[in-house]
Amino acid sequence: MTTPLLTVRDLTVDFDGHPAVRGVDLDLHRGETLGLVGESGSGKSVTALAVLGLLPATARTGGSVRLDGRELLGLPARQLAAVRGRRIAMVFQDPLSAFTPVHRIGDQIAEAVRTHQDVGRTAARKRAAELLDLVGIPDPARALDAFPHEFSGGMRQRAMIAMAVANEPDVLLADEPTTALDVTIQAQVLEVLRTARRESGAALVLVSHDLGVIAGSADRVAVMYAGRIVEAAPVDELFAAPRHPYTLGLIGAVPRLDGRGGPLVPIPGRPPAAGEPARPGCAFADRCPLTEDRCRTAEPPLTGTGTGSASGTGDHRAACVRADHLAATRPAPAEVYPVPALPAAVPRPRAARDSVLAVRGLTRSFPRHRGGLLRRRAGEVHAVDGVDLDIRQGETLGLVGESGSGKSTTLYEILRLAAPQGGRIELLGQDTAALDRAAVRRLRSRVQIVFQDPAASLDPRMPVGDVLAEPLLAQRTPKAEARRRVPELLRQVGLDPAHADRYPHEFSGGQRQRISIARALAVRPDLLVLDEPVSALDVSVQAGVLNLLQQLKAELGLAYLFVSHDLSVVRHLADRVAVMYLGRTVETGTAARVLTRPRHPYTRALLAAVPLPDPPAERARPRLLLAGDPPSPAERHLGCPFRPRCPVHAALAPEQRARCATETPPALPAAPGVDHTATCHYPD
Amino acid sequence: MSVELAAAAEQSPDEPSVPRGRLRLAAARVAGSRGALVGLVVLVLLFLLAFVGPYLTPWDYAAPDYGSLRQPPSGTHWFGTNGLGQDVFAQTVRGLQKSLVIGLLVAVLSTGLASLVGACAGYFGGWTDRVLTFLVDLLLIFPAFLVIAVLSPRLRGSGWIAFVLLLAVFNWMVTARVVRSMTRSLREREFVAAARYMGVGPFRIIWRHVLPNVSSFLIIDATVTVGGAVMSEAALSYFGFGVRPPDVSLGTLLAAGAADAPVFPWLFYFAAGLLVLFVLAVNLVGDGLRDALDPTAAAGRHRPRSRRGERTRRGDRRRPTRSTDTPSRRSTP
């Protein structure tokens, strides 16, 4: 094997004595992509930052980082600056905050060029335009003069990549480069990252929490847990035959779009927060189903586990005393982790169940204002522009769409319990346009919401008991009775009733989301609106919450309106699916049909963009990249709103195209009586 | 059932704190800052001096001792005497007392008014907001000093309480602006939305969710306002627009002693020193409170940034309307 380009040995980082990285070894070879996977607080980002010496001053870094044999740690600031951006460049997670808001994009890229190359202003600007062109930004000459806030998220991330490759670095560190982006944009950006890597020949370190992203891009993978690497292997082998129980659990916890993999495996407990004091022995011991006495005595070293394994190519190392056992038996996640038996709901035929929510042709637009005291109207934003939804008792409707598709606005319109701007909302058989105040109050108790971010949706200044009692008190339930319900609710979502007097910040993210769910359940609703309920949670914790939701649904006969950008999660949970694009539902139907046999070109593109946590499958998949960003809902188009990006339309004969351009496609069922509609003139 | 087990095991071990842990934490942080601690001790001592001081000296602040006019500090007259033979120590503690009471009252009143107006403007938005904001800006344009000075002859008869009211009325606007903008962002927070969707009424939401969440700021602000009000009182009284003889405050003492300061320094510098000392102590405590209570304050933010980054998973961006709203407008003066 050639000598590695970048070697990290026994890297340690601590913040005020709290360890965040505890002895990491990495090798990066020329031209390869190394995936660094881990949950929040695992130290993966800190590791990446430490390589470039970009950690805040309170961090203490130890060990060794060598680039081509030259030690980087402890290098004088000036010499380190010469390496940064020139030989090792970095792509950050959130490109909005990573660009200086007050300087133009072009100037910031040109600055990167001029810092390391002795070129003039105009030459640097020209180079910046080339770079923007390379990453696929349309009209680069004009884009140079844009400010960061004028770019969309995807464009910003492209520009970020352009800036990183400006000096053709040898190593590219990408820290969660697609985390804040929509799937179709994520697919674009990953493609750009690949192009950029190819063009510059750089080696890439891809830091991500998303196993799917890693599976599709990395050659080798290192899994981090509690500040250490617990397993490192070539990508195929890691996914096929993990040798660390944590990796195994992680793979089992991810819901998969292809539906394979069976029930989700929740890893019990929660990942340790960064800087939590380490106990002796294996850091995973508290959550590990295979734990033994010897696990708690000494931390197992990261070692190769012989060549006895079947596909023992490359070096596969794991930090687990039972790695050999796992390598030999190759169990499925569910064989190692206890999987809850979920009570199956008895499915009555759909037609026999009551309608819980029926939305027809819902529209909602917001005026755009200009000016200060005397605000003038300057056009309208059509956030929701024709949404049809249908939920029956005991079923889950997954509402899918990218940012700006109007999902959230749709929810808030439903929850307003007032006459919609356009269309009709029928909740539990009652038209919301015809409700008086008393009826609104009564209905409030029958539809409840769980928000995305459990940290934001619980009042930090209120003990959990009061949080849970609040909806009851709002429904004028007597205080004593509300108090009685609290322990019952906590038990229902799997929390300790004795913790009712604690404050939200004393709970972990997963627990807080359980509290949110309990609060929603307090008034015994019929419909639960779940607004991205697991997207703020770590994968290993998310599985537990998803299982809880399924269990509650079966036990209480709830109906869910489940909003998510994550098709895999929707696939896992939903009975029916509605896909939204630019304020409209473009495809609806049973989950099985919509997600396996999509009819609308947008749905197909969306599904194609979701990465699978399965390297061979991911590589084999046809890549179907959707061009461009979603257009602004401020403009209304004649005909099909998807037309500018539609690959089907692009391939049509001119006479067929005319129809897309002039007629708005209606929602048509696949066949009479089949629960599967698509709004496209040329479906399938 | 293993779902329950899973959740129970999720218990965070790092914070075994009791419910009131937050308060205790804040107290510990205040105590941990040397400046705040010194400030606190000084404040307590000054309050003691102001309220116990009058009983320590046999002299009354108003009664003249004709035997000693303009005498420097001595065993009999600790801070000396003034031109009328009044005991400067008795006067100073009396003045300090009045100034402190004025400062406290102004702080309580103006903070109350500010939180009321700010929370309503921020929570209700729309025309309520526009009207209240205009009012706030209007009151802000004129230096309070000008208005109080103009009004003061009219209020000559109503004593220092009217003066307190005036100070409070012209002191709340900046605080209200901050409360307003905090409320605006709180209103968009999900726990407030959750309460709305549960059917909780607007005033109840303001009372139970908004005000508790701005309370840290209000406490800090009220603290600093005490200092500011004492300064305003002194300044206005110095120019004859505030507390008037025979009432005594630090301001009137400074006014009386300023001219003689180069020759009879004790007439001026005791009052001046106490004034600066008090405001300094208040500011130190305020700063310590800010570090302790305000999670956005600089002191609490040395954690690695990447943690935050990892935690915020992607999610639906906010409703599109919001982005077309004008970016948080800079405030008027």
Place this chain on the structure above:
Amino acid sequence: MTRYLAGRLGYYAALLTAAVFLSYALTGTALGPRAYFEAKQPRPSAASVDRQLTALNLNDRTPVVERFGTWANGLLHGDLGRTIHGTSVNEEFGRRIWVSLRLLLVGSLLGMLLGVAAGAWSAVRQYRLSDRTLTVLSFVLLSTPVFLFALLLKNGAIAAKNAAGHEVVPFTGYETPNLAGGIGAHLADWALHLLLPTLSLALGGLATYSRYQRATMLDVLGADYLRTAEAKGLTRGRALLKHGLRTAVIPMTTMFAYAFLGLFTGAAFTETIFGWHGMGEWFIQAVNEQDVNSVAAVNLFAAVVVLAAGLLADALHAALDPRVRVG
């Protein structure tokens, strides 16, 4: 950007109109020019008092709205009315405005520039000795009211004079009367006279600005874009200056507007204490003389100055921050 500023300008114009009316109404009803005339020796007759009051547009028997109308009409024609002594307010205004503006401009600019520099430096050196020293210093400054500060400086100057036997730093007025010599000597004389009053104004501002600048700079120190700047190879110093400070000064524009409010009050005190015949001193004098028109003139001046500062702050903000230019 122009549109943004035009919007602000419209808002300020509305504020100004409302403020001018309210302040006139307040002054017109709260002050008692009648008492001033009645207290004259020999005591004039009631009719003569009335006549004099009406002539000066001060008669409290005329509804205040009507008096405001007369005054505003005059204002629109550039006439601010007459003082209670019958002299022209315009003349007095013209004489004093430069005295005040000199003090306000120099004081505020000095305070702001020094404050921003000190604050940014302090933030970068957080918790070092220099930061701590600056912090203690700014706290002491913040805890000293301007008038007290001015008094202390004046007393110091007097003490210095007594010790040296001659005036070391001038502490009364804004120029030496009947000074011989050329323009250079005059300028030097002006500068010397400006020293103490400006100092007493600027130091308070300096302390305030430096605290805020320190806080915003600390915010920025942890910002992602600063890390990006370093990641592309800028040295820390350059990154701090070009990306950090550049962004951290934006909130200062708001401070600038707020600080001007306090500054005007401070200037009134400073002028009185150092014997400058400026707007502030005029105001205090006029209130004591029940001189409604003069007070109204100063109020107008204050409102215009404060709003001009606000508009300037808006313009600065828009110039510094591309995010507000849209809309």
